[in-house]
Amino acid sequence: MRSLTMLAAILLALPVQAAQLTFDLGTGSRTWDTAQLLHHPQARDIDIPDDVSYKRAMHYRAVPMAALLEGVAADAHLQAEASDGFAAQMPAGSLLQTTGAQAWLAVEDPAHPWPGLGKGKPGAGPFYLVWTNPAASHISPEQWPYAVARFRLLASVAERFPALLPDPKLATDDPVNKGFALFQKNCLACHRLNGAGDAQLGPDLNIPHNPTEYFAADYLKLYIRNPQNLRQWPQAKMPAITQQVLSDEELNQVLGYLKHMAGRKIAP
Structure with missing residues (x-):
């Protein structure tokens, strides 16, 4: 047990590496890496007063999801797939909003890694879907997927x-x-x-x-x-x-x- 605890501590102490995120939007596949997203023309610093996963205020460098989903119809259906098998189902319309509840892709900077989600647990990176003013559209906790690896445009459930x-x-x-x-x-x-x-x-x-x-x-x-x-x-x-x-x-x-x-x- 002690060796496992030590291994977890070592892994958590290792520097965060650059990562890649794939978008499959029906017209082909595009992959963004950490550096591209951190320097995206629409990237900005945002504050989340009550982060669902961290359960406290958090600060992120993030890109509006609307900027990453250009050309996607509001009535389309998207799925956010996390590396742990979590697969959030989302109407594209909510992700495309630029007023009210707004979706952002938070990007973890390898030079400044996010904290763990709990004792002995990894953080929410490298990519995390967060929301400003989530109450405006009754955004549920399941619509805050973290450790996201891919977004896919799919037929409805x-x-x-x-x-x-x-x-x-x-x-x-x-x-x-x-x-x-x-x-x-x-x-x-x-x-x-x-x-x-x-x-x-x-x-x-x-x-x-x-x-x-x-x-x-x-x-x-x-x-x-x-x-x-x-x-x-x-x-x-x-x-x-x-x-x-x-x-x-x-x-x-x-x-x-x-x-x-x-x-x-x-x-x-």
């Missing part, structure tokens, strides 16, 4: 993964369909369902068993609100999902979607 779809007989405004929309925004970045999805971080939420099948009463809600309240585990990665992220009504809609999908299992 519903088109790519029909195994995620609720019963088509349900009305568009049915709570289950509302729960499906919230699931895409808040859960699909880490989890798959019916084997469908791009994330490789968390477990599948339907195969072999759906959490609504084995969590008793309100324990699933307790777990989602703060996993450490149910299972204390220092290495756990699932964050607490507060009422600011999902209201009680929205949480019930997500659980309604999961319960509905327990009856629509499709083996991967």
Whole structure:
């Protein structure tokens, strides 16, 4: 154990190396390196008063995402892929905004590395999607991916993964369909369902068993609100999902979607 702790300390002490970030936007692939982004014509210094990942004020050198997504339509769908298997699903429209909630690509300078995200943990670099004024568009924590390696222009989640779809007989405004929309925004970045999805971080939420099948009463809600309240585990990665992220009504809609999908299992 001591040797592992020492190794982690050594790795954290090593200088940050220049990195590369790929954009696959349908018209070809472009790769930016750290130096190019730090010296981008629109790069600037920004302050984030309440950083989601660091949970404190942070200062970054960053480029507006709108400048890196030129030519992408507002109704397109993008995916931010992190090096740890996290895959955030995002409507391009929110990333292209230049007023209200604005998305920025924070770039870690190898000469001035960011701090670790916790004791013994690496930092959010080399590339981190951050937001100024996130409350203006109800930006969720899952839309702050760090250690990003690639952005991809893709078809919508519903088109790519029909195994995620609720019963088509349900009305568009049915709570289950509302729960499906919230699931895409808040859960699909880490989890798959019916084997469908791009994330490789968390477990599948339907195969072999759906959490609504084995969590008793309100324990699933307790777990989602703060996993450490149910299972204390220092290495756990699932964050607490507060009422600011999902209201009680929205949480019930997500659980309604999961319960509905327990009856629509499709083996991967």
